[in-house]
Amino acid sequence: MKLLASYVPKADGQLVIWANTYKEKLGSIGAELGLSATVIAEQQATAQKLIDSIRKAALKRVEMKEATSAKELAKRTDLQLIRSMAAYIKAMPAYTPSMGLELGIVSPSQMVDENEVKPIITPVSYTGYVSIGFNKQRMLGIRLYSRLKGEQEWNLLRTVRRPPFIDKTPPREEGKPEVREYRAICFDGFKNKGHWSDIVAVVHGG
Structure with a gap:
């Protein structure tokens, strides 16, 4: 059995032209065929509805394209x-x-549990001072403490925001090396946060 090609165009642009022609020609041809005015008007309204739907969809596609372009521009600017x-x-x-x-x-990946942060400190002795590098674990800063090995009490050196901190505290006894211990805790601008760092010792002086 041979299939006949559809007389209805598939492309929207051609379909609008076809529907508009059908609507306009049906007025005269329909009367010649004896169709009632009511039937003709209903068919013409149906054709117009089809035309309006296609045009509305086309307009929406244009609006969507413009909206997408505006969105991408906003992302860039x-x-x-x-x-x-x-x-x-x-x-x-x-x-x-x-x-x-x-x-x-x-x-x-950058979110920090302020109750679990633990700073890392790396003191290095130089002539006349100790340079203390540190990782503050994305907090505002650290509070840095020191003591001589064997002492119980820790002394606050300073609240530091950017490494390194330079400790120029002279040795207790001039010319005699001493073992200094350092530790730190993170600070958020109001109070200490998280855990103390490991205690790190360095020989300084002498």
């Missing part, structure tokens, strides 16, 4: 302005990771 401000905020002295968490400007 507006979002970059926000990222720049976020970087500026993170560099401010009073900034803390908890603030960043509330603002949503830290990634999940």
